[in-house]
Amino acid sequence: MRLFLQEQRPLMIVYIAQLLVVTLIYRLDGYRNLTVSLYAGIISLLLLVGYLAFRFIANRSFYKRLEQPLPGEPLTGESSAESSHTPLAEALHQLLKTQFRHYTTDLHNYKHKIEGHLQFINQWAHQMKTPISVIHLILQDDDDPRFAAIGDELDRLKKGLDLVLYTARLDTFERDFHVENLPLQRIVRKVTSEQKRLFIRRRMYPSIRIDSGLTVATDEKWLSFVLTQLLTNAVRYTLKEQGTLFFNGYTRENQVVLEIRDEGIGIPQSDLPRVFDPYFTGENGRRFQESTGMGLFLVKQICDKLGHAFEIESKVGEGTTVRIIFADAADHIAQ
Numbered sequence: 001m002r003l004f005l006q007e008q009r010p011l012m013i014v015y016i017a018q019l020l021v022v023t024l025i026y027r028l029d030g031y032r033n034l035t036v037s038l039y040a041g042i043i044s045l046l047l048l049v050g051y052l053a054f055r056f057i058a059n060r061s062f063y064k065r066l067e068q069p070l071p072g073e074p075l076t077g078e079s080s081a082e083s084s085h086t087p088l089a090e091a092l093h094q095l096l097k098t099q100f101r102h103y104t105t106d107l108h109n110y111k112h113k114i115e116g117h118l119q120f121i122n123q124w125a126h127q128m129k130t131p132i133s134v135i136h137l138i139l140q141d142d143d144d145p146r147f148a149a150i151g152d153e154l155d156r157l158k159k160g161l162d163l164v165l166y167t168a169r170l171d172t173f174e175r176d177f178h179v180e181n182l183p184l185q186r187i188v189r190k191v192t193s194e195q196k197r198l199f200i201r202r203r204m205y206p207s208i209r210i211d212s213g214l215t216v217a218t219d220e221k222w223l224s225f226v227l228t229q230l231l232t233n234a235v236r237y238t239l240k241e242q243g244t245l246f247f248n249g250y251t252r253e254n255q256v257v258l259e260i261r262d263e264g265i266g267i268p269q270s271d272l273p274r275v276f277d278p279y280f281t282g283e284n285g286r287r288f289q290e291s292t293g294m295g296l297f298l299v300k301q302i303c304d305k306l307g308h309a310f311e312i313e314s315k316v317g318e319g320t321t322v323r324i325i326f327a328d329a330a331d332h333i334a335q
Contacts, residue, residue, distance in 0.1 A: 118168045125161045173305045177219040184249050185210040191227040210249030216326040229295045234262035256326040267314035276300040
């Protein structure tokens with residue numbers, strides 16, 4: 001109703017002004033019968049009100065749609081605008097349908113291009129993994145220090161390829177995960193064993209304190225990637241020699257918790273609220289050029305999709321503690 005009155009306001013103003021001008025002209029011409037003038041004005045006003053009422057009733061659903069748009073309603077099929085059967089409503093509805101068709105066509109084209117791009121990235125990353133594995137096998141037969149350095153760089157390259165792969169797969173996560181009950185200690189030991197070269201290079205030691213009977217419902221592949229990202233970050237930002245990376249598994253309020261604590265440089269409090277933003281590197285990222293700002297973003301996204309809560313605490317100069325909180329412990333502790 002308000003939109004209708006706003007649209008018809010100029011017409012009502014012009015009409016009233018025209019009525020006053022006509023009445024004034026008659027009075028200037030010598031016509032002094034006020035009763036007849038009022039009678040004519042009332043009849044004219046009733047005609048205006050009747051016209052406005054007709055216009056409002058004919059376009060009521062049209063104005064209601066404009067005042068309260070339905071963003072989730074498609075522009076196909078019978079709609080409130082079409083049910084008005086007025087030229088203005090039908091013209092606007094046809095325009096919206098045309099625009100919506102162009103929008104969906106463009107959206108489909110862009111989606112097709114993005115899917116093709118992601119497929120190319122996946123294929124390329126998989127192809128790159130094969131020569132990396134072959135080079136690793138060749139280097140294992142030689143103790144040359146130069147080959148050890150090459151092996152370290154290969155590990156970094158492999159982590160970069162994994163980051164690309166898992167980032168590309170994140171949008172199709174539902175097609176590529178399988179949840180099962182898994183021993184938490186076994187997953188952590190497997191991940192730390194795969195990263196032993198990193199621990200040796202940085203002269204760090206993983207301390208694992210997890211009950212062997214503690215199990216969690218999760219996807220092993222995705223959780224292993226999460227742990228690898230957290231482990232790599234912890235080692236990267238630990239500058240002290242002979243440091244220790246602590247893995248503690250326990251139950252808290254009937255939930256399984258995996259806590260990872262490092263002795264690194266810590267994260268400034270001003271950066272903590274933004275550590276899950278993509279490409280955010282913060283103060284530490286400017287000091288360590290290897291930072292991409294995607295590690296914790298992917299960790300948080302994957303944990304959310306797996307249904308795991310994620311917590312982070314940090315103090316500059318003392319280290320960082322992260323916690324992955326799994327489902328209720330009552331269903332995941334082996335008897």
